[in-house]
Amino acid sequence: xxxxxxxxxxxxTRQLKLALADAGYAVDHAPDGEExxxxxxxxxxxxxxxxxxxxxxxxxxxxxxxxRGNVATPVLILTARAAWSDKVAGFDAGADDxxxxxxxTEELLARLRALLRRSAGHAAPSLSCGALRLxxxxxxxxxxxxxxxxxxxxxxxxxxxMMHQGRVIGRTELVEHLYDQxxxxxxxxxxxxxxxLRKKLGSxxxxxxxxxxxxxxxxxxxxxx
Amino acid sequence: xxxxxRVRDLLAPRKRSLVxxxxxxxxxxxxxxxxxxxxxxxxxFRDAGIRRFDQSLSMLTDDLYAGTTVEDGVVKAPxxxxxxxxxxxxxxxxxxxxxxxxxxxxxxxxxxxxxxxDLMLSSAQIDQLMASPGKTLFLDMRGPQDKPLxxxxxxxxxxxxxxxxxxxxxxxRSQIDADxxxxxxxxxxxxxxxxxxLILAVVVQVRFGLxxxxxxxxxxxxxxxxxxxxxxxxxxxxxxxxAVELNALLAHNQEVVERQRTxxxxxxxxxxxxxxxxxxxxxxxxxxLSALVTRQAxxxxxxxxxxxxxxxxxxxxxxxxxxxxxEPILDELAVxxxxxxxxxxxxxxxxxxxxxxxxxxxxxxxxxxxxLAGNVMENAGKWCRGRIRVMATSVGEAxxxxxxxxxxxxxxxxxxxxxxxxxxxxxxxxPGSGLGLSIVDELSRAxxxxxxxxxxxxxxLRVSLDLPRAPG
Numbered sequence: 001x002x003x004x005x006x007x008x009x010x011x012x013t014r015q016l017k018l019a020l021a022d023a024g025y026a027v028d029h030a031p032d033g034e035e036x037x038x039x040x041x042x043x044x045x046x047x048x049x050x051x052x053x054x055x056x057x058x059x060x061x062x063x064x065x066x067x068r069g070n071v072a073t074p075v076l077i078l079t080a081r082a083a084w085s086d087k088v089a090g091f092d093a094g095a096d097d098x099x100x101x102x103x104x105t106e107e108l109l110a111r112l113r114a115l116l117r118r119s120a121g122h123a124a125p126s127l128s129c130g131a132l133r134l135x136x137x138x139x140x141x142x143x144x145x146x147x148x149x150x151x152x153x154x155x156x157x158x159x160x161x162m163m164h165q166g167r168v169i170g171r172t173e174l175v176e177h178l179y180d181q182x183x184x185x186x187x188x189x190x191x192x193x194x195x196x197l198r199k200k201l202g203s204x205x206x207x208x209x210x211x212x213x214x215x216x217x218x219x220x221x222x223x224x225x
Numbered sequence: 226x227x228x229x230x231r232v233r234d235l236l237a238p239r240k241r242s243l244v245x246x247x248x249x250x251x252x253x254x255x256x257x258x259x260x261x262x263x264x265x266x267x268x269x270f271r272d273a274g275i276r277r278f279d280q281s282l283s284m285l286t287d288d289l290y291a292g293t294t295v296e297d298g299v300v301k302a303p304x305x306x307x308x309x310x311x312x313x314x315x316x317x318x319x320x321x322x323x324x325x326x327x328x329x330x331x332x333x334x335x336x337x338x339x340x341x342x343d344l345m346l347s348s349a350q351i352d353q354l355m356a357s358p359g360k361t362l363f364l365d366m367r368g369p370q371d372k373p374l375x376x377x378x379x380x381x382x383x384x385x386x387x388x389x390x391x392x393x394x395x396x397x398r399s400q401i402d403a404d405x406x407x408x409x410x411x412x413x414x415x416x417x418x419x420x421x422x423l424i425l426a427v428v429v430q431v432r433f434g435l436x437x438x439x440x441x442x443x444x445x446x447x448x449x450x451x452x453x454x455x456x457x458x459x460x461x462x463x464x465x466x467x468a469v470e471l472n473a474l475l476a477h478n479q480e481v482v483e484r485q486r487t488x489x490x491x492x493x494x495x496x497x498x499x500x501x502x503x504x505x506x507x508x509x510x511x512x513x514l515s516a517l518v519t520r521q522a523x524x525x526x527x528x529x530x531x532x533x534x535x536x537x538x539x540x541x542x543x544x545x546x547x548x549x550x551x552e553p554i555l556d557e558l559a560v561x562x563x564x565x566x567x568x569x570x571x572x573x574x575x576x577x578x579x580x581x582x583x584x585x586x587x588x589x590x591x592x593x594x595x596x597l598a599g600n601v602m603e604n605a606g607k608w609c610r611g612r613i614r615v616m617a618t619s620v621g622e623a624x625x626x627x628x629x630x631x632x633x634x635x636x637x638x639x640x641x642x643x644x645x646x647x648x649x650x651x652x653x654x655x656p657g658s659g660l661g662l663s664i665v666d667e668l669s670r671a672x673x674x675x676x677x678x679x680x681x682x683x684x685x686l687r688v689s690l691d692l693p694r695a696p697g
Binding site: 080084098152 | 289494495497498500501502503504505506509513519522526530554557558560561563564565567568572574575576577578579580590592595596597598600639
């Protein structure tokens, strides 16, 4: 397993290199944002440990550039900034996990193991509907390559609709696939989730069929998956 | 003097409102003018009435003088047709006096209306008469039944009579006094209405004139409540500089708070990398020293986190608030937390079901709402078996509540109070600082809200936050 460690503090770099090597990983090191971006784009790493406070280019920008350049390597963010706004910004930029400094080495290693295990998950065919794509393996969806940020309930609803695209799906059917049986369902649950999906996908993709339910269709000019 | 000090007290700056002072001054001035006008008009009316009265008396005196004859040294009064001078106590009287000198008058003829009484002049009036012979004098005197009389008197010599004779005509003046009194009442009423109307007009004028000032006050209050960040209103040129200065002050205040927060943040974050180095080094060289360093570094981490958030919460109460829509924050946090906890529940991850009205706004900063909701939801994420429910609902106009339920093991009621205390770890096995809920407690207090723990219908813990709502 080959890991890229992006960290500018020399002491921490030395320690982490040691700990990672002990755990059996091959470690490359980048001390600043520019070098990190270059290495991440050119070398096939299995995972990246990325500090956010970096010289030259900051960590979030590096991550955003990788994701825009279709670098899908799992990234664990390591940062002193532990506020929720920073965490959300990190995940927004495309991070896969987030660890706040100061941390215990064991926890970093455990998170790294989990990250690698997840990315090695078994492949499943991806679904598409026009410019909308859904990748069940990574549980991710995108429109025109732009990743969508969905909660698991939204994802589950979209997944079901994509499997049955073109067909009108009734509210009862949708709510049954959204929730386990014991969960309380109020009458407008489905409206709430359809509303949120429309906000994120664009309002034209989900059509309301009066009295019957909803239908997911590709936009005009797009080909169906 | 005491009245003057009282007036000065009333006008003392800062004691009374501007409106009060302006209206008070205008009222005093109006009352003064109205009172002077009332006195003047009434005296003019009274003078005119008395002048007319005197004229008719003077004519009677002249008639007496012209008609009186002397027969064999005896003075004979003329026969006057005025009916009123014949009926007893009718109110119109005349008398002829002989004045032998020495300040004494002797009545020689009198009108029938006088019946059995005499008109008496005071010695001062007699002296006055003596001093100006041939001139009609007007006098006030008392007549029969003690009625007030107005009299005209003339001292003249008659041919064939050795001593001068005084011709005096008098009439009851209570009628003109009554007329004057009625006129006083009518003018007082009219002037009171006029004065009241003027004062009312002043009140309206002052209210209207000072309206921009009230508008300014309203805007400043709404800045303090966080409904707007600065003053936007158009003000008259006298107030415009004040509004500009206030805006500059607000901006300056904001900047100072922002700078302090940045300093505290930089210090806290600068400490974290060295702490990481210490922790890592300690873990790589096991022994009693490393255990001590690890323990102390953990304490330091908690302290740094605590004070970093305290600084943010403290800054909160000073800075002008703003409004943050709740719905997008919950969406972002739900997506992020599901990712953070994606390995939970045997790799199934967690499911966050959240509901929020689209138009609900938090009265405060976005970062703080993220901290509040993020920490409560993260706490639920740590404990849940896979499911979290988040409900944001408005409570009246000014509050809203955030209720977070999980399906974890829950917490017995006797430990609810402990869970909100700083540094209480509820379970040593769950990673994290254990500070989550105490931070939420502190931060929601800074916003005048509260945290309540309870049992969740999902089986685990329910955390309810009460927070300020920005008006829609």
